[in-house]
Amino acid sequence: MKRFIRGCVLLGMALAAAGCQRGPATAQADAGAPQGEPIRAVLTSPPNVPPPVTRDHPARVIVELEVKEVKKEIADGVFYDFWTFGGTVPGSFIRVREGDTVELHLKNPAGSHMPHNIDLHAVTGPGGGAEPTLTSPGHERVFTFKALKAGLYVYHCATTPVGMHIANGMYGLIQVDPPGGLPKVDREYYVMQGDFYTTGKYHEPGLQAFDLEKAIDERPTYVLFNGREGALTGANALHAKVGETVRLFVGNGGPNLVSSFHVIGAIFDKVWDGKSSHFEENVQTTLIPAGGSKVVEFRSEVPGKYLLVDHSIFRTFNKGAMGVLQVDGPEAPAIYHAAPADAPVAMPAEHAHPAPAADTPPQKTAAADPIARGKQVFDSTCAACHQPTGSGIPGAFPPLAKSDYLAADPKRAVHIVLHGLSGKVTVNGQHYDAMMPPFGPQLSDDDVAHVLTYVLNSWGNPGGRIHSDDVAAARRGGARNEASR
Numbered sequence: 396m397k398r399f400i401r402g403c404v405l406l407g408m409a410l411a412a413a414g415c416q417r418g419p420a421t422a423q424a425d426a427g428a429p430q431g432e433p434i435r436a437v438l439t440s441p442p443n444v445p446p447p448v449t450r451d452h453p454a455r456v457i458v459e460l461e462v463k464e465v466k467k468e469i470a471d472g473v474f475y476d477f478w479t480f481g482g483t484v485p486g487s488f489i490r491v492r493e494g495d496t497v498e499l500h501l502k503n504p505a506g507s508h509m510p511h512n513i514d515l516h517a518v519t520g521p522g523g524g525a526e527p528t529l530t531s532p533g534h535e536r537v538f539t540f541k542a543l544k545a546g547l548y549v550y551h552c553a554t555t556p557v558g559m560h561i562a563n564g565m566y567g568l569i570q571v572d573p574p575g576g577l578p579k580v581d582r583e584y585y586v587m588q589g590d591f592y593t594t595g596k597y598h599e600p601g602l603q604a605f606d607l608e609k610a611i612d613e614r615p616t617y618v619l620f621n622g623r624e625g626a627l628t629g630a631n632a633l634h635a636k637v638g639e640t641v642r643l644f645v646g647n648g649g650p651n652l653v654s655s656f657h658v659i660g661a662i663f664d665k666v667w668d669g670k671s672s673h674f675e676e677n678v679q680t681t682l683i684p685a686g687g688s689k690v691v692e693f694r695s696e697v698p699g700k701y702l703l704v705d706h707s708i709f710r711t712f713n714k715g716a717m718g719v720l721q722v723d724g725p726e727a728p729a730i731y732h733a734a735p736a737d738a739p740v741a742m743p744a745e746h747a748h749p750a751p752a753a754d755t756p757p758q759k760t761a762a763a764d765p766i767a768r769g770k771q772v773f774d775s776t777c778a779a780c781h782q783p784t785g786s787g788i789p790g791a792f793p794p795l796a797k798s799d800y801l802a803a804d805p806k807r808a809v810h811i812v813l814h815g816l817s818g819k820v821t822v823n824g825q826h827y828d829a830m831m832p833p834f835g836p837q838l839s840d841d842d843v844a845h846v847l848t849y850v851l852n853s854w855g856n857p858g859g860r861i862h863s864d865d866v867a868a869a870r871r872g873g874a875r876n877e878a879s880r
Contacts, residue, residue, distance in 0.1 A: 425494030453494030484622025486567030627718030637724025649685025769849025796854030
């Protein structure tokens, strides 16, 4: 019996020793030389994510990034000269495995106006690769690094002036998957917030230049997901089905602001920054610093529209930081049930409400179809209060449909849209006492004319047309008390 026990002890000690040797040996293999033929990385544009890395060994991965200086819309009718990695803001999503040797090629076309480089927060080494990748127009630089630690990391340009390069859109994310990969989910998306500083006001049309003074003072004109207002709304919304698990790789390029990332109507099952096994649970809102990132996961239980927002909430409704996740599938009344209401109430508008008043109006914009353009302005600016059908909200916001107040003096509405309204009004026999803010600083003369023309010709109203000259005259005439008229 003693001999048997002694044998068991010796066997256990041998197995323990073997186990102790296996762990470091595996880690050493991951940190060692790459195995097999080099692999060209699959890069994706936002909001898409490359497939998970499930290799059981490290490899040499070739990443090819090209700098592109491009002129693109930052909002409808508003253009900006972006500096990008790969032609998009944020730049291409990179995905590798812990232990991989990454061979990064940075190309800067001859047509570029500036030298550029890249600092990857996944790099262990001085400058994150910035010095060896400083690339003049018409050249290419190459450097290699070992992806030593799994996690989601920001990369960005670090060429002087660093803040300007980042503010112009030069940032992205690199995901270093752990050995064996992340747990499987149904959907993965790439979302990155950034703050932008234009010389013109919010929604001022035309080509806008970078405003250094605003950037230094940290007064962004726009705060956006994926580099454009509306990049994740409407036809560009993210999609999932009821019962699916969604994973969002969320970054914050900055250059200045901290993001309070939140999905309205969802609770994050897991949130992590760094190692995926060290996660928070049941998180409502997560802070993401400039130059930082988080991975969030949640299960979509109820169908509907879920808004992605920065919960520093004026950034969402006044500077553009909004996205949509559309979840489709069967209702789940045991989890969420809305009783029928007396009147329909719309979700918040997917675009911003007015900016603070200013003395000078925005430039005019052209529209081939005034009513079609008017509907766009109404849907983005007016529908949240007056409702998509013009029905208003009883006791709060008067109806625009079959409105006797509107029919009595259509041009009175021009002054109300430009200068706001405060006080008591009677519409279709109902009394309202609410404040409407001025939209003159936000909307051009054309926009005001088009939206009112759309309203006059919708929902049983008498028809007619408001012209831009009418709006310009009303703007010059200043505010008047419409509540008493």
